[in-house]
Amino acid sequence: MxxxxxxxxxxxxxxxxxxxxxxxxxxxxxxxxxxxxxxxPAPQLPRQAPQPHTHQAQQAQQTRPTTPSVRIIQPGERIDARDGWTLWLTREGKHWAGPDGYENFRSVVDGNIDLSRPGVSHQSQGDATGVFHSGVYYGTKKAARVELVAADGTRARAALVELPGKPGWGAWYVSTPPATDPGGLGVALYDRTGKLIAELPAFPV
Incomplete structure:
Protein backbone atom coordinates (compact mmCIF):
# COMPACT_ATOMS: atom_id res chain seq x y z
CA MET A 1 0.00 0.00 0.00
CA PRO A 41 -1.66 48.72 -44.84
CA ALA A 42 -0.02 49.09 -48.26
CA PRO A 43 0.42 52.75 -49.27
CA GLN A 44 -2.21 54.09 -51.65
CA LEU A 45 -0.78 55.48 -54.90
CA PRO A 46 -2.23 58.81 -56.02
CA ARG A 47 -4.83 58.43 -58.75
CA GLN A 48 -3.91 60.03 -62.05
CA ALA A 49 -6.39 61.71 -64.30
CA PRO A 50 -6.99 59.69 -67.47
CA GLN A 51 -5.03 60.99 -70.43
CA PRO A 52 -6.89 61.63 -73.68
CA HIS A 53 -6.29 59.18 -76.46
CA THR A 54 -3.54 60.45 -78.73
CA HIS A 55 -5.50 59.79 -81.92
CA GLN A 56 -8.59 61.51 -80.53
CA ALA A 57 -6.53 64.53 -79.45
CA GLN A 58 -5.01 64.81 -82.92
CA GLN A 59 -8.45 64.61 -84.50
CA ALA A 60 -9.72 67.36 -82.18
CA GLN A 61 -6.85 69.61 -83.23
CA GLN A 62 -7.37 68.86 -86.90
CA THR A 63 -11.10 69.64 -86.74
CA ARG A 64 -10.73 73.02 -85.09
CA PRO A 65 -12.29 75.70 -87.24
CA THR A 66 -9.89 78.04 -89.02
CA THR A 67 -10.37 81.65 -90.04
CA PRO A 68 -11.49 81.78 -93.68
CA SER A 69 -9.10 83.62 -96.03
CA VAL A 70 -11.89 84.73 -98.40
CA ARG A 71 -14.78 86.89 -97.23
CA ILE A 72 -18.16 86.07 -98.75
CA ILE A 73 -20.31 89.11 -99.52
CA GLN A 74 -23.70 89.63 -101.12
CA PRO A 75 -24.13 91.23 -104.57
CA GLY A 76 -24.07 95.00 -104.18
CA GLU A 77 -22.79 94.85 -100.58
CA ARG A 78 -20.33 97.70 -100.18
CA ILE A 79 -17.05 97.08 -98.40
CA ASP A 80 -15.19 99.90 -96.67
CA ALA A 81 -11.65 99.49 -98.04
CA ARG A 82 -10.39 102.41 -95.86
CA ASP A 83 -8.97 105.79 -96.79
CA GLY A 84 -12.21 106.72 -98.53
CA TRP A 85 -12.25 103.74 -100.91
CA THR A 86 -15.24 101.44 -101.36
CA LEU A 87 -15.49 98.12 -103.21
CA TRP A 88 -18.45 95.89 -104.09
CA LEU A 89 -19.28 92.98 -106.40
CA THR A 90 -22.15 92.13 -108.72
CA ARG A 91 -22.67 89.12 -110.97
CA GLU A 92 -21.11 91.18 -113.76
CA GLY A 93 -17.85 92.05 -112.03
CA LYS A 94 -15.95 94.29 -109.63
CA HIS A 95 -16.95 97.86 -108.76
CA TRP A 96 -15.00 100.41 -106.75
CA ALA A 97 -15.11 104.11 -105.92
CA GLY A 98 -12.58 106.56 -104.52
CA PRO A 99 -12.85 109.47 -102.11
CA ASP A 100 -14.21 111.63 -104.93
CA GLY A 101 -17.16 109.25 -105.34
CA TYR A 102 -16.34 108.41 -108.95
CA GLU A 103 -17.29 104.78 -109.68
CA ASN A 104 -15.21 102.31 -111.69
CA PHE A 105 -16.06 98.88 -113.06
CA ARG A 106 -14.14 95.78 -114.20
CA SER A 107 -16.27 93.21 -116.02
CA VAL A 108 -15.92 89.44 -115.78
CA VAL A 109 -18.53 88.72 -118.47
CA ASP A 110 -17.34 90.84 -121.40
CA GLY A 111 -14.98 88.17 -122.75
CA ASN A 112 -11.76 89.89 -121.68
CA ILE A 113 -11.16 87.32 -118.92
CA ASP A 114 -10.70 83.61 -119.57
CA LEU A 115 -12.53 81.99 -116.65
CA SER A 116 -11.39 78.53 -117.72
CA ARG A 117 -7.87 78.93 -116.32
CA PRO A 118 -6.36 80.74 -113.30
CA GLY A 119 -5.41 84.37 -113.70
CA VAL A 120 -5.31 87.69 -111.88
CA SER A 121 -5.69 91.36 -112.87
CA HIS A 122 -4.56 94.64 -111.33
CA GLN A 123 -5.91 98.19 -111.30
CA SER A 124 -4.54 101.03 -109.17
CA GLN A 125 -5.41 104.62 -108.37
CA GLY A 126 -3.84 107.08 -105.99
CA ASP A 127 -1.96 110.27 -105.31
CA ALA A 128 0.84 111.56 -103.12
CA THR A 129 -0.91 110.28 -99.98
CA GLY A 130 -1.27 106.64 -101.02
CA VAL A 131 -2.40 104.17 -103.67
CA PHE A 132 -5.44 101.88 -103.74
CA HIS A 133 -4.85 98.59 -105.55
CA SER A 134 -7.52 96.11 -106.56
CA GLY A 135 -8.13 93.43 -109.12
CA VAL A 136 -9.96 90.26 -110.07
CA TYR A 137 -8.72 86.69 -109.63
CA TYR A 138 -10.45 84.01 -111.66
CA GLY A 139 -10.39 80.51 -113.14
CA THR A 140 -10.09 78.75 -109.76
CA LYS A 141 -12.17 77.87 -106.70
CA LYS A 142 -9.10 77.33 -104.52
CA ALA A 143 -7.87 80.92 -104.18
CA ALA A 144 -6.69 81.70 -100.66
CA ARG A 145 -4.14 84.52 -100.84
CA VAL A 146 -3.15 87.40 -103.10
CA GLU A 147 0.04 89.38 -102.61
CA LEU A 148 1.22 92.59 -104.21
CA VAL A 149 4.94 92.14 -104.93
CA ALA A 150 7.40 95.00 -105.41
CA ALA A 151 10.52 94.66 -107.54
CA ASP A 152 12.68 94.65 -104.40
CA GLY A 153 10.72 91.70 -102.98
CA THR A 154 8.52 93.68 -100.59
CA ARG A 155 5.07 92.10 -100.30
CA ALA A 156 1.67 93.43 -99.25
CA ARG A 157 -1.10 90.93 -98.55
CA ALA A 158 -4.50 91.79 -100.00
CA ALA A 159 -8.01 91.16 -98.70
CA LEU A 160 -10.16 88.77 -100.76
CA VAL A 161 -13.92 88.89 -101.36
CA GLU A 162 -16.27 86.64 -103.33
CA LEU A 163 -19.95 86.24 -104.03
CA PRO A 164 -21.79 83.22 -102.57
CA GLY A 165 -21.77 79.90 -104.40
CA LYS A 166 -18.10 79.85 -105.49
CA PRO A 167 -18.58 81.53 -108.88
CA GLY A 168 -14.97 80.85 -109.87
CA TRP A 169 -13.80 84.44 -109.49
CA GLY A 170 -13.44 87.09 -106.81
CA ALA A 171 -11.77 90.41 -106.09
CA TRP A 172 -8.79 91.53 -104.05
CA TYR A 173 -7.77 94.93 -102.68
CA VAL A 174 -5.01 96.56 -100.63
CA SER A 175 -3.67 100.08 -100.01
CA THR A 176 0.02 101.02 -100.08
CA PRO A 177 2.12 104.16 -99.64
CA PRO A 178 2.89 106.15 -102.79
CA ALA A 179 4.94 104.17 -105.31
CA THR A 180 8.67 104.87 -105.17
CA ASP A 181 10.05 101.76 -106.90
CA PRO A 182 10.36 102.32 -110.67
CA GLY A 183 10.30 98.55 -111.12
CA GLY A 184 6.56 98.53 -110.54
CA LEU A 185 4.37 96.00 -108.73
CA GLY A 186 3.38 92.45 -109.60
CA VAL A 187 0.54 90.29 -108.28
CA ALA A 188 0.74 86.68 -107.08
CA LEU A 189 -2.22 84.35 -106.45
CA TYR A 190 -1.87 81.31 -104.15
CA ASP A 191 -4.11 78.39 -103.24
CA ARG A 192 -4.87 76.99 -99.76
CA THR A 193 -1.64 74.98 -99.68
CA GLY A 194 0.52 78.02 -100.49
CA LYS A 195 1.10 76.96 -104.09
CA LEU A 196 1.42 79.75 -106.66
CA ILE A 197 -1.39 79.27 -109.18
CA ALA A 198 -1.25 82.55 -111.13
CA GLU A 199 0.79 85.72 -111.29
CA LEU A 200 0.91 89.04 -113.08
CA PRO A 201 4.49 90.26 -113.60
CA ALA A 202 5.49 93.70 -112.37
CA PHE A 203 5.33 96.55 -114.84
CA PRO A 204 7.28 99.82 -114.63
CA VAL A 205 5.45 102.78 -113.12
Whole structure:
Protein backbone atom coordinates (compact mmCIF):
# COMPACT_ATOMS: atom_id res chain seq x y z
CA MET A 1 0.00 0.00 0.00
CA UNK A 2 2.78 2.38 0.87
CA UNK A 3 4.67 1.50 -2.30
CA UNK A 4 1.56 2.18 -4.40
CA UNK A 5 1.15 5.65 -2.86
CA UNK A 6 4.80 6.45 -3.60
CA UNK A 7 4.34 5.54 -7.25
CA UNK A 8 1.19 7.65 -7.43
CA UNK A 9 2.95 10.59 -5.81
CA UNK A 10 5.90 10.23 -8.17
CA UNK A 11 3.58 10.14 -11.17
CA UNK A 12 1.83 13.28 -9.99
CA UNK A 13 5.15 15.10 -9.58
CA UNK A 14 6.23 13.99 -13.06
CA UNK A 15 2.98 15.24 -14.50
CA UNK A 16 3.54 18.62 -12.86
CA UNK A 17 7.14 18.78 -14.11
CA UNK A 18 6.11 17.86 -17.63
CA UNK A 19 3.25 20.39 -17.64
CA UNK A 20 5.35 23.34 -16.50
CA UNK A 21 7.47 23.71 -19.65
CA UNK A 22 4.40 23.32 -21.79
CA UNK A 23 2.68 26.20 -20.03
CA UNK A 24 5.86 28.27 -20.12
CA UNK A 25 6.25 27.85 -23.89
CA UNK A 26 2.63 28.73 -24.43
CA UNK A 27 2.98 31.87 -22.33
CA UNK A 28 6.18 32.86 -24.16
CA UNK A 29 4.58 32.35 -27.55
CA UNK A 30 1.58 34.43 -26.57
CA UNK A 31 3.83 37.22 -25.29
CA UNK A 32 5.83 37.24 -28.52
CA UNK A 33 2.65 37.52 -30.53
CA UNK A 34 1.39 40.46 -28.49
CA UNK A 35 4.68 42.36 -28.87
CA UNK A 36 4.99 41.79 -32.65
CA UNK A 37 4.84 45.01 -34.70
CA UNK A 38 1.42 45.73 -36.13
CA UNK A 39 1.04 45.20 -39.87
CA UNK A 40 0.66 48.47 -41.84
CA PRO A 41 -1.66 48.72 -44.84
CA ALA A 42 -0.02 49.09 -48.26
CA PRO A 43 0.42 52.75 -49.27
CA GLN A 44 -2.21 54.09 -51.65
CA LEU A 45 -0.78 55.48 -54.90
CA PRO A 46 -2.23 58.81 -56.02
CA ARG A 47 -4.83 58.43 -58.75
CA GLN A 48 -3.91 60.03 -62.05
CA ALA A 49 -6.39 61.71 -64.30
CA PRO A 50 -6.99 59.69 -67.47
CA GLN A 51 -5.03 60.99 -70.43
CA PRO A 52 -6.89 61.63 -73.68
CA HIS A 53 -6.29 59.18 -76.46
CA THR A 54 -3.54 60.45 -78.73
CA HIS A 55 -5.50 59.79 -81.92
CA GLN A 56 -8.59 61.51 -80.53
CA ALA A 57 -6.53 64.53 -79.45
CA GLN A 58 -5.01 64.81 -82.92
CA GLN A 59 -8.45 64.61 -84.50
CA ALA A 60 -9.72 67.36 -82.18
CA GLN A 61 -6.85 69.61 -83.23
CA GLN A 62 -7.37 68.86 -86.90
CA THR A 63 -11.10 69.64 -86.74
CA ARG A 64 -10.73 73.02 -85.09
CA PRO A 65 -12.29 75.70 -87.24
CA THR A 66 -9.89 78.04 -89.02
CA THR A 67 -10.37 81.65 -90.04
CA PRO A 68 -11.49 81.78 -93.68
CA SER A 69 -9.10 83.62 -96.03
CA VAL A 70 -11.89 84.73 -98.40
CA ARG A 71 -14.78 86.89 -97.23
CA ILE A 72 -18.16 86.07 -98.75
CA ILE A 73 -20.31 89.11 -99.52
CA GLN A 74 -23.70 89.63 -101.12
CA PRO A 75 -24.13 91.23 -104.57
CA GLY A 76 -24.07 95.00 -104.18
CA GLU A 77 -22.79 94.85 -100.58
CA ARG A 78 -20.33 97.70 -100.18
CA ILE A 79 -17.05 97.08 -98.40
CA ASP A 80 -15.19 99.90 -96.67
CA ALA A 81 -11.65 99.49 -98.04
CA ARG A 82 -10.39 102.41 -95.86
CA ASP A 83 -8.97 105.79 -96.79
CA GLY A 84 -12.21 106.72 -98.53
CA TRP A 85 -12.25 103.74 -100.91
CA THR A 86 -15.24 101.44 -101.36
CA LEU A 87 -15.49 98.12 -103.21
CA TRP A 88 -18.45 95.89 -104.09
CA LEU A 89 -19.28 92.98 -106.40
CA THR A 90 -22.15 92.13 -108.72
CA ARG A 91 -22.67 89.12 -110.97
CA GLU A 92 -21.11 91.18 -113.76
CA GLY A 93 -17.85 92.05 -112.03
CA LYS A 94 -15.95 94.29 -109.63
CA HIS A 95 -16.95 97.86 -108.76
CA TRP A 96 -15.00 100.41 -106.75
CA ALA A 97 -15.11 104.11 -105.92
CA GLY A 98 -12.58 106.56 -104.52
CA PRO A 99 -12.85 109.47 -102.11
CA ASP A 100 -14.21 111.63 -104.93
CA GLY A 101 -17.16 109.25 -105.34
CA TYR A 102 -16.34 108.41 -108.95
CA GLU A 103 -17.29 104.78 -109.68
CA ASN A 104 -15.21 102.31 -111.69
CA PHE A 105 -16.06 98.88 -113.06
CA ARG A 106 -14.14 95.78 -114.20
CA SER A 107 -16.27 93.21 -116.02
CA VAL A 108 -15.92 89.44 -115.78
CA VAL A 109 -18.53 88.72 -118.47
CA ASP A 110 -17.34 90.84 -121.40
CA GLY A 111 -14.98 88.17 -122.75
CA ASN A 112 -11.76 89.89 -121.68
CA ILE A 113 -11.16 87.32 -118.92
CA ASP A 114 -10.70 83.61 -119.57
CA LEU A 115 -12.53 81.99 -116.65
CA SER A 116 -11.39 78.53 -117.72
CA ARG A 117 -7.87 78.93 -116.32
CA PRO A 118 -6.36 80.74 -113.30
CA GLY A 119 -5.41 84.37 -113.70
CA VAL A 120 -5.31 87.69 -111.88
CA SER A 121 -5.69 91.36 -112.87
CA HIS A 122 -4.56 94.64 -111.33
CA GLN A 123 -5.91 98.19 -111.30
CA SER A 124 -4.54 101.03 -109.17
CA GLN A 125 -5.41 104.62 -108.37
CA GLY A 126 -3.84 107.08 -105.99
CA ASP A 127 -1.96 110.27 -105.31
CA ALA A 128 0.84 111.56 -103.12
CA THR A 129 -0.91 110.28 -99.98
CA GLY A 130 -1.27 106.64 -101.02
CA VAL A 131 -2.40 104.17 -103.67
CA PHE A 132 -5.44 101.88 -103.74
CA HIS A 133 -4.85 98.59 -105.55
CA SER A 134 -7.52 96.11 -106.56
CA GLY A 135 -8.13 93.43 -109.12
CA VAL A 136 -9.96 90.26 -110.07
CA TYR A 137 -8.72 86.69 -109.63
CA TYR A 138 -10.45 84.01 -111.66
CA GLY A 139 -10.39 80.51 -113.14
CA THR A 140 -10.09 78.75 -109.76
CA LYS A 141 -12.17 77.87 -106.70
CA LYS A 142 -9.10 77.33 -104.52
CA ALA A 143 -7.87 80.92 -104.18
CA ALA A 144 -6.69 81.70 -100.66
CA ARG A 145 -4.14 84.52 -100.84
CA VAL A 146 -3.15 87.40 -103.10
CA GLU A 147 0.04 89.38 -102.61
CA LEU A 148 1.22 92.59 -104.21
CA VAL A 149 4.94 92.14 -104.93
CA ALA A 150 7.40 95.00 -105.41
CA ALA A 151 10.52 94.66 -107.54
CA ASP A 152 12.68 94.65 -104.40
CA GLY A 153 10.72 91.70 -102.98
CA THR A 154 8.52 93.68 -100.59
CA ARG A 155 5.07 92.10 -100.30
CA ALA A 156 1.67 93.43 -99.25
CA ARG A 157 -1.10 90.93 -98.55
CA ALA A 158 -4.50 91.79 -100.00
CA ALA A 159 -8.01 91.16 -98.70
CA LEU A 160 -10.16 88.77 -100.76
CA VAL A 161 -13.92 88.89 -101.36
CA GLU A 162 -16.27 86.64 -103.33
CA LEU A 163 -19.95 86.24 -104.03
CA PRO A 164 -21.79 83.22 -102.57
CA GLY A 165 -21.77 79.90 -104.40
CA LYS A 166 -18.10 79.85 -105.49
CA PRO A 167 -18.58 81.53 -108.88
CA GLY A 168 -14.97 80.85 -109.87
CA TRP A 169 -13.80 84.44 -109.49
CA GLY A 170 -13.44 87.09 -106.81
CA ALA A 171 -11.77 90.41 -106.09
CA TRP A 172 -8.79 91.53 -104.05
CA TYR A 173 -7.77 94.93 -102.68
CA VAL A 174 -5.01 96.56 -100.63
CA SER A 175 -3.67 100.08 -100.01
CA THR A 176 0.02 101.02 -100.08
CA PRO A 177 2.12 104.16 -99.64
CA PRO A 178 2.89 106.15 -102.79
CA ALA A 179 4.94 104.17 -105.31
CA THR A 180 8.67 104.87 -105.17
CA ASP A 181 10.05 101.76 -106.90
CA PRO A 182 10.36 102.32 -110.67
CA GLY A 183 10.30 98.55 -111.12
CA GLY A 184 6.56 98.53 -110.54
CA LEU A 185 4.37 96.00 -108.73
CA GLY A 186 3.38 92.45 -109.60
CA VAL A 187 0.54 90.29 -108.28
CA ALA A 188 0.74 86.68 -107.08
CA LEU A 189 -2.22 84.35 -106.45
CA TYR A 190 -1.87 81.31 -104.15
CA ASP A 191 -4.11 78.39 -103.24
CA ARG A 192 -4.87 76.99 -99.76
CA THR A 193 -1.64 74.98 -99.68
CA GLY A 194 0.52 78.02 -100.49
CA LYS A 195 1.10 76.96 -104.09
CA LEU A 196 1.42 79.75 -106.66
CA ILE A 197 -1.39 79.27 -109.18
CA ALA A 198 -1.25 82.55 -111.13
CA GLU A 199 0.79 85.72 -111.29
CA LEU A 200 0.91 89.04 -113.08
CA PRO A 201 4.49 90.26 -113.60
CA ALA A 202 5.49 93.70 -112.37
CA PHE A 203 5.33 96.55 -114.84
CA PRO A 204 7.28 99.82 -114.63
CA VAL A 205 5.45 102.78 -113.12
Missing amino acids: TRTKKYAAAAAVAAVLVGVPTGAYATHATHATENAPAAH
